[in-house]
Every structure is written in C-alpha cells, then in structure tokens.
Amino acid sequence: MSISSSLRWLAPCALAVGLAACASPPRGPGAQDPRFQPAAASDVYAQTSWDLARWTRPGGALRQIPHPSQTSRPVTISFIHDQGAPVVSGFGGCNQYNAPYTVANGLLIVRSRPVSTMMACNPEAMRLEQDFLDGLTRITSSTLDNTGNPRRLTLLLSSGDTLDFGRRIDPATGGQMGPKKLVYVDSERVPCNAGAGRAMCYQVRDSAAQPWQLWYGDITGFNFQPGVRYRLRVVEVRDPNPPADASGLKWVLDAVVEQEPVRR
Numbered sequence: 001m002s003i004s005s006s007l008r009w010l011a012p013c014a015l016a017v018g019l020a021a022c023a024s025p026p027r028g029p030g031a032q033d034p035r036f037q038p039a040a041a042s043d044v045y046a047q048t049s050w051d052l053a054r055w056t057r058p059g060g061a062l063r064q065i066p067h068p069s070q071t072s073r074p075v076t077i078s079f080i081h082d083q084g085a086p087v088v089s090g091f092g093g094c095n096q097y098n099a100p101y102t103v104a105n106g107l108l109i110v111r112s113r114p115v116s117t118m119m120a121c122n123p124e125a126m127r128l129e130q131d132f133l134d135g136l137t138r139i140t141s142s143t144l145d146n147t148g149n150p151r152r153l154t155l156l157l158s159s160g161d162t163l164d165f166g167r168r169i170d171p172a173t174g175g176q177m178g179p180k181k182l183v184y185v186d187s188e189r190v191p192c193n194a195g196a197g198r199a200m201c202y203q204v205r206d207s208a209a210q211p212w213q214l215w216y217g218d219i220t221g222f223n224f225q226p227g228v229r230y231r232l233r234v235v236e237v238r239d240p241n242p243p244a245d246a247s248g249l250k251w252v253l254d255a256v257v258e259q260e261p262v263r264r
Helices: 003-023 123-136
Strands: 048-056 076-082 085-091 096-104 107-110 139-144 152-157 162-167 180-185 190-194 197-205 213-215 228-238 249-261
Touching: 076 249, 107 139, 180 249
Parallel strands: none
Antiparallel strands: 048 076, 048 162, 076 085, 085 096, 096 107, 139 152, 152 162, 180 197, 180 228, 190 197, 197 213, 228 249
16 A cells, blocks of 8 residues: 555544544543433432332232321331432331442332341231332332422332332421421430420531531431431421420421431
C-alpha cells in the first residue's frame, strides 16, 4: 500500500476517534462517568413505608392477612438508606426483619433473604411470615401507582402471587394536613417533666449547628433505637387530645432521611 493510500485510510479513523473523544464528557482520574447515575438516584422507593393491604393468590383467591386493629398489626415494609446502603425492613407478621435491596431498571430486588428476630407466634402467623419473607427474594415486577407521590405499591412474585401495599403516611396523620419539616433527633432520650409527671423526652434540633432542645411529645410512626442519631422529615399536626399541660402539636413521621450509629 502506498503512503498516500495509507494516509487516506487513516484520516477517517482519526476523525472517528476524535469525535468519540469529544462525545465522552471530560473527567478526572477515577471519576465516575456522569452519564451513569448511582442506584440511589433512581430509587423511587427510598424513605417510604407501607402496610400490606391485600394478598392475591394465582387465580384470584385472596389470602387472609392481618389489618390494623387493637389486636393485630399489619405486615409492613419500609425502605431506608442507612449510611448510603439501601435497606428494606419491617414487620413480617410475627417478627421484625431487614435485608439489603437495590433497584435495577425500576425493579425492586431484595438481595438476600431477610434476617429476622426469633419470636414464636401462632402457626398461621408464622406460616404467613415465612411465605412473605421468601416472596421478597422472588419479586418479578414492582410498580407504584404514582412515582411522584405514590400511594400504592404492587409486587408480583414468581409464584404468581400479588402483594398490594398502601402507604402508611395517611393513616398516621389521622387525615390531617400540616407543614413538613426536617429535624435531627439525638441518639438518647432524657428524663423530663412532661404534662402531669416525669417522662423520657427526645432531644431535637432543626440544624446541626443548634443546641439540642427537648421535644415533649411523641413522634407517631417513629421506631426509635437508642444509640442511633436520626434526621427525620416530620409532619406537624394538631393533637386533638393532648395530655394535660402538653403542647397541642404532635409530629408524625414522614421519612427517615438519615440514621447513623453514635459511639459515646
């Protein structure tokens, strides 16, 4: 091949390589290509909590499940990012459980069988919990009715069973609407004078730069664990029946934004 022919052959290749280089966004050594987003960026489930409302078997028959009442607790599922790691947790009908999860192309994937506490219950509740925890690792379809403000979550399992969940926020607020705010909650509750007697109060603040202050009320829907510091998004609503000498406001958990173990 002559030198001129070689140059004519190399020119288009050089142009193609140059265009490809221009098309790739510049980035420093070790930096992630900005065209690829981390899993958290597409996690529409994060910071939401749900009650199991209906369990439909293949063929349309309904399986009996517990519903909220004075004598029973519903099966629940919640999604949080614990120090950046996505974790699914909740109540399986007999025990508390948790497991890592991820979202791939919109599909919820529970990455391992959930780890649960070991409390014994009646055989029916334990059978329901066993099937539920097994089913979480066999999700073939997961859909939300509205990604912007979801109220219904539907999981289709490989067995053909369909699990429908209702979001927990609305029942907790008692149908009230109120302003949302972000608050920090310290890792320990402290003794305080609340209403007619002594109680254990949360230590809260609006920003990390402020000193801790006492919150004399409860935080509805919040499962506080000592030794863990939280940042919560709460709804502030009127308490229709406040304790004597207590505030007429109460907080209802909307989302656990952050949580971090604290060593003292």
